[in-house]
Amino acid sequence: MHSLRFRAAILLTACAATATLSLRAQSSANLILTNGKIVTVDERFTIAQALAVRGDRIVAVGSNAEISRLADTSTRRIDLHGRTVVPGFIDNHMHLLRAATTWGRELRWDGVYSRKQAIDLLKARVQSAGRGQWVFSIGGWATAQFSDDPRPFTREELDRVAPDNPVALQESYYQIVLNSRALDDFGIRPGQPDPDDFIKGTIQRDATGRPTGIIKGDIPATRPVQARLPKIAAGELEASTRSLIADMNRAGLTTFGVPGCLPEPLQILRRLHQQNQLNLRVFCIEGPTTNTPEQVDAAIQQIRQMKPFQGDDYIDEIAFGESVYQPLHDPMFAVRSSPSADQLANWRRIATAIAEQGLSLQVHANLTGTIDAFLDQIEAINKIYPVRNLRWALAHLNQVNAAQLERMKKLGLYAAVHPWSVINGAIMQDGFGEASAADLSPLDLIQRSGITWGFGSDGSAANQYLPMTQLYYALTGKLPSGKVVMRHPIGREDALIAYTRKNAYFVFRENDIGSIQVGKLADVVALDRDYLTVPLEQIRDIKPVLTIVGGRVAYSADPEPPSRTASLR
Ligand SMILES: [Zn+2]
Numbered sequence: 210m211h212s213l214r215f216r217a218a219i220l221l222t223a224c225a226a227t228a229t230l231s232l233r234a235q236s237s238a239n240l241i242l243t244n245g246k247i248v249t250v251d252e253r254f255t256i257a258q259a260l261a262v263r264g265d266r267i268v269a270v271g272s273n274a275e276i277s278r279l280a281d282t283s284t285r286r287i288d289l290h291g292r293t294v295v296p297g298f299i300d301n302h303m304h305l306l307r308a309a310t311t312w313g314r315e316l317r318w319d320g321v322y323s324r325k326q327a328i329d330l331l332k333a334r335v336q337s338a339g340r341g342q343w344v345f346s347i348g349g350w351a352t353a354q355f356s357d358d359p360r361p362f363t364r365e366e367l368d369r370v371a372p373d374n375p376v377a378l379q380e381s382y383y384q385i386v387l388n389s390r391a392l393d394d395f396g397i398r399p400g401q402p403d404p405d406d407f408i409k410g411t412i413q414r415d416a417t418g419r420p421t422g423i424i425k426g427d428i429p430a431t432r433p434v435q436a437r438l439p440k441i442a443a444g445e446l447e448a449s450t451r452s453l454i455a456d457m458n459r460a461g462l463t464t465f466g467v468p469g470c471l472p473e474p475l476q477i478l479r480r481l482h483q484q485n486q487l488n489l490r491v492f493c494i495e496g497p498t499t500n501t502p503e504q505v506d507a508a509i510q511q512i513r514q515m516k517p518f519q520g521d522d523y524i525d526e527i528a529f530g531e532s533v534y535q536p537l538h539d540p541m542f543a544v545r546s547s548p549s550a551d552q553l554a555n556w557r558r559i560a561t562a563i564a565e566q567g568l569s570l571q572v573h574a575n576l577t578g579t580i581d582a583f584l585d586q587i588e589a590i591n592k593i594y595p596v597r598n599l600r601w602a603l604a605h606l607n608q609v610n611a612a613q614l615e616r617m618k619k620l621g622l623y624a625a626v627h628p629w630s631v632i633n634g635a636i637m638q639d640g641f642g643e644a645s646a647a648d649l650s651p652l653d654l655i656q657r658s659g660i661t662w663g664f665g666s667d668g669s670a671a672n673q674y675l676p677m678t679q680l681y682y683a684l685t686g687k688l689p690s691g692k693v694v695m696r697h698p699i700g701r702e703d704a705l706i707a708y709t710r711k712n713a714y715f716v717f718r719e720n721d722i723g724s725i726q727v728g729k730l731a732d733v734v735a736l737d738r739d740y741l742t743v744p745l746e747q748i749r750d751i752k753p754v755l756t757i758v759g760g761r762v763a764y765s766a767d768p769e770p771p772s773r774t775a776s777l778r
Contacts, residue, residue: 299723301664331344356689375394381632467492509559546578571625629649649695663707
């Protein structure tokens with residue numbers, strides 16, 4: 210049943226159609242998609258039936274009849290059979306290139322919402338790895354996402370599944386569970402001191418001194434484990450990167466803001482791009498890491514040399530980030546912060562240099578105390594070097610409040626919103642208490658503030674990366690298991706806009722991506738169900754069936770792509 214709003218939108222499209230058939234559309238199209246529900250996510254949230262592509266751009270959006278006229282015998286036609294099409298998803302903050310260095314060997318549980326299925330996947334991995342070989346996962350899940358049994362994993366449970374393989378399972382950045390073989394491999398043994406490189410107190414032991422298998426203590430506690438896990442060989446990196454890109458396309462993702470573009474995987478992306486095979490757009494957020502005043506001096510010199518925007522629509526460098534001064538980087542599971550004047554002075558020296566150079570900044574700021582302190586600094590910097598048009602963004606913002614959003618808006622700052630509670634909501638309840646955890650992230654306040662904001666996942670370790678899982682959380686306040694953890698849900702249209710059109714501003718490509726409009730790049734995703742009308746409980750399980758990037762089919766659930774000459778009639 211079509212809502213009145215939907216019918217109004219169709220009428221609107223019909224009126225606007227002559228306008229959308231621009232000069233660009235006067236010769237034939239390479240590709241047309243017809244017979245769909247095209248959710249354009251333009252400024253009026255117009256719904257259309259069909260679209261046409263020439264080269265890598267959209268040349269027309271309109272009715273079936275209008276678009277079909279643009280096809281000739283050489284045009285590839287795709288019949289959408291009524292399916293909903295949305296713009297390619299943009300994730301404004303994903304550690305994509307770091308993920309490329311492990312993806313090919315990792316066990317991933319993104320989108321796995323039953324413990325039974327998770328254990329089956331673990332068993333399969335143990336089988337295929339072979340006796341004695343490592344099996345590991347590096348985050349992107351938490352056991353609270355399992356609807357059948359959300360209890361933590363134990364050493365004993367992993368020993369039953371994998372008696373002969375070392376296993377390390379990292380739950381977000383919260384903790385790592387090791388089985389007995391892994392403990393032994395790492396030299397973590399009863400009656401023996403902890404290995405030197407582990408932070409004191411992070412290796413959990415029972416009353417008798419026997420290690421429980423749990424390593425716990427936020428991000429720093431996970432580092433010695435990751436350092437000891439087997440690395441992907443140089444020769445495997447390209448395959449790992451390709452499988453990562455394929456998984457992103459399968460999830461409907463076409464563009465990323467990427468903090469920390471590691472050189473080796475970036476080199477592979479450049480090569481794929483040269484070969485016309487790159488199906489993701491990657492916009493790097495880069496900058497030196499500083500821990501001391503001396504490093505700040507050096508960083509300021511580097512900032513004066515930085516020259517972003519030397520790339521193109523596929524690979525570019527856009528902003529400084531995501532840390533300005535490392536001692537002020539909020540730990541993921543901290544519940545409060547109190548930045549010192551000393552640390553803030555160093556933070557401000559760097560941020561001032563960034564403003565003076567006219568560079569964009571995206572900075573990790575999560576806790577209320579940190580957000581206030583950074584806003585104080587930015588307000589002072591803004592009086593000397595205005596930041597309004599530089600698209601500075603505070604990132605994560607799980608504990609932002611209405612007053613802070615108001616201050617941000619006055620400064621022209623953007624809000625890069627990365628709700629860690631999508632999978633970590635139950636862990637946050639332990640730390641913050643249930644009531645305060647329910648205010649992380651206050652999406653309705655952010656939406657109502659009128660600030661420019663967009664979604665990021667902060668995958669691949671802190672969080673899962675699937676847009677539909679994040680949208681489910683945004684619309685319901687629920688973990689994938691169905692447990693309510695957040696009390697500030699937003700509407701379907703606003704959430705979709707934050708994952709598409711608004712996010713284009715974060716990567717400086719609002720004229721090229723983020724909505725399905727004439728002149729924009731043809732990045733579109735067809736879904737197996739209608740995001741705008743399915744029951745809320747189904748949002749989590751919506752699957753892309755077709756992902757197109759720059760007019761090229763990057764993913765298709767259909768094993769036989771429609772033939773070039775297939776006729777609609
Ligand atoms: Zn961060």
